[in-house]
Amino acid sequence: MSSAPPILEIxxxxxxxxxxxxxxxxxxxxxxxxxxxxxxxxxxxxxxxAAQLAKGTLYLYFQSKDEIYQATVQQAIxxxxxxxxxxxxxxxxxxxRFAAFIRVRIAFWQEKQSxxxxxxxxxxxxxxxxxxxxxxxxxxxxxxxxxxxxAAAGEIPPQDFLAAAWTTMxxxxxxxxxxxxxxxxxxxxxxxxxxxxxxxxxxLGAAGR
Amino acid sequence: MSSAPPILEIxxxxxxxxxxxxxxxxxxxxxxxxxxxxxxxxxxxxxxxAAQLAKGTLYLYFQSKDEIYQATVQQAIxxxxxxxxxxxxxxxxxxxRFAAFIRVRIAFWQEKQSxxxxxxxxxxxxxxxxxxxxxxxxxxxxxxxxxxxxAAAGEIPPQDFLAAAWTTMxxxxxxxxxxxxxxxxxxxxxxxxxxxxxxxxxxLGAAGR
Numbered sequence: 001m002s003s004a005p006p007i008l009e010i011x012x013x014x015x016x017x018x019x020x021x022x023x024x025x026x027x028x029x030x031x032x033x034x035x036x037x038x039x040x041x042x043x044x045x046x047x048x049x050a051a052q053l054a055k056g057t058l059y060l061y062f063q064s065k066d067e068i069y070q071a072t073v074q075q076a077i078x079x080x081x082x083x084x085x086x087x088x089x090x091x092x093x094x095x096x097r098f099a100a101f102i103r104v105r106i107a108f109w110q111e112k113q114s115x116x117x118x119x120x121x122x123x124x125x126x127x128x129x130x131x132x133x134x135x136x137x138x139x140x141x142x143x144x145x146x147x148x149x150x151a152a153a154g155e156i157p158p159q160d161f162l163a164a165a166w167t168t169m170x171x172x173x174x175x176x177x178x179x180x181x182x183x184x185x186x187x188x189x190x191x192x193x194x195x196x197x198x199x200x201x202x203x204l205g206a207a208g209r
Numbered sequence: 210m211s212s213a214p215p216i217l218e219i220x221x222x223x224x225x226x227x228x229x230x231x232x233x234x235x236x237x238x239x240x241x242x243x244x245x246x247x248x249x250x251x252x253x254x255x256x257x258x259a260a261q262l263a264k265g266t267l268y269l270y271f272q273s274k275d276e277i278y279q280a281t282v283q284q285a286i287x288x289x290x291x292x293x294x295x296x297x298x299x300x301x302x303x304x305x306r307f308a309a310f311i312r313v314r315i316a317f318w319q320e321k322q323s324x325x326x327x328x329x330x331x332x333x334x335x336x337x338x339x340x341x342x343x344x345x346x347x348x349x350x351x352x353x354x355x356x357x358x359x360a361a362a363g364e365i366p367p368q369d370f371l372a373a374a375w376t377t378m379x380x381x382x383x384x385x386x387x388x389x390x391x392x393x394x395x396x397x398x399x400x401x402x403x404x405x406x407x408x409x410x411x412x413l414g415a416a417g418r
Contacts, residue, residue: 120338129390163404170383171376178375181338195372203412 019061026051026061027075030068035114039069039122069118070131076115077135080108084142094150095206099197101143102172106193109176116180136173140165147204156204168200228270235260235270236284239277244323248278248331278327279340285324286344289317293351303359304415308406310352311381315402318385325389345382349374356413365413377409 029051033042044065048058062068087100109116122128143165150156175192238260242251253274257267271277296309318325331337352374359365384401 133387133390160404163401164408166383166387167380167405167408170379173383174375174379178342181342192372195369196376199373199376199412202414203408205411 022051022053023061023071024075026053026058026068027072031072031112031115031118034069034072034118039065039118069122072115073119073135076112077138080105081138081142083108084139088146094146094153094155095201097146097150098201098204098206099193101146102168102197102200103193105139105172106175106179106189106196110179110189113180116176120177120180136169140169143168150206156206159204164204167203171196171200231260231262232270232280233284235262235267235277236281240281240321240324240327243278243281243327248274248327278331281324282328282344285321286347289314290347290351292317293348297355303355303362303364304410306355306359307410307413307415308402310355311377311406311409312402314348314381315384315388315398315405319388319398322389325385329386329389345378349378352377359415365415368413373413376412380405380409 026047030042030047033046033050037046042065044058045055047065047068048055051058062071084101084104087104088097091097091100119132122132140162144161147156147161147164151158151161175196179189179192235256239251239256242255242259246255251274253267254264256274256277257264260267271280293310293313296313297306300306300309328341331341349371353370356365356370356373360367360370384405388398388401
């Protein structure tokens with residue numbers, strides 16, 4: 001996936017750095033505006049204003065609201081996958097790796113609640129839903145690989161790892177949605193993480209947890 | 210919850226039966242139209258036409274599209290809860306009751322795919338999302354009671370049954386959503402039901418499954 005802006009012509013490395021920085025600023029501003037107003041109600045003018053750019057300048061970077069939205073989520077997904085890898089890499093056993101996977105995904109969206117709300121609000125239409133499933137699929141594959149490594153090491157018995165990965169993702173998504181939308185009697189991030197980890201480790205038949 | 214129409218004045222029992230029947234016909238027609246066109250694009254005229262009623266007659270029963278939608282889902286939820294109770298009632302042990310709970314919920318929405326699509330497409334906005342959470346809460350409570358009975362009988366160890374019930378609902382919802390939206394390489398209802406049942410029974414520490 002290239003991060004090159006669509007129209008802007010980049011002539012040298014310094015210009016590239018400035019363009020990348022500005023792109024990041026636009027995405028951060030857009031996340032804020034989408035979160036405050038919802039996706040539908042947001043206009044390009046407002047994103048430009050929040051990013052302290054002229055509207056024309058904004059269009060040098062992104063041609064539409066949808067393009068900005070895609071780039072924003074894409075950036076978050078890449079960041080989350082990297083963060084997950086980093087935390088998993090520190091663990092030497094399956095139980096620790098699985099716990100890290102769950103912990104990172106709950107903590108990450110807890111921190112990016114307003115973006116998470118936008119993603120949920122958009123997942124209703126079929127076009128967005130297909131994209132959202134594709135984004136989830138990346139994490140499902142990551143988890144499936146963790147399961148297969150664990151099975152190879154004798155830490156969990158062989159089973160339908162694809163189904164188990166989707167169920168894990170569904171359970172994490174449920175917790176994250178309730179954290180974002182039904183926050184009145186929300187439990188702590190730690191409680192949610194601990195419960196899910198224990199419950200699913202048991203389901204997977206993980207020894208020595 | 211009263212099923213009395215909002216405007217129509219009912220004078221005797223026969224009239225009541227006719228009104229109830231017509232109400233059911235309207236809800237069936239509406240489910241079809243919502244499923245075909247989506248909620249937003251549907252107009253009251255189209256529901257009236259599908260139910261073979263004059264628009265004015267339709268308004269005797271329901272004052273808005275949203276009211277029809279609510280009544281449609283409410284009817285499905287009541288039907289699903291009754292169906293669940295019926296199948297659970299036939300089982301004498303926890304594993305059977307839990308399997309029945311999952312089986313009924315997957316089979317039910319498989320059969321009512323077009324209504325399920327409408328519910329999913331609406332759950333994006335906050336108003337609808339709150340309602341959808343309230344609908345789910347009914348099933349969560351039903352499941353929690355099943356868990357508590359099983360624990361009292363020594364079939365599963367005591368644990369956080371509310372969290373376990375939500376996780377079960379999340380897992381079923383995930384399966385149902387993928388069945389409805391990513392149907393290209395869908396697994397059979399039986400495979401999905403069996404996997405979830407075994408996986409979650411293990412998570413719950415159910416003995417003798």
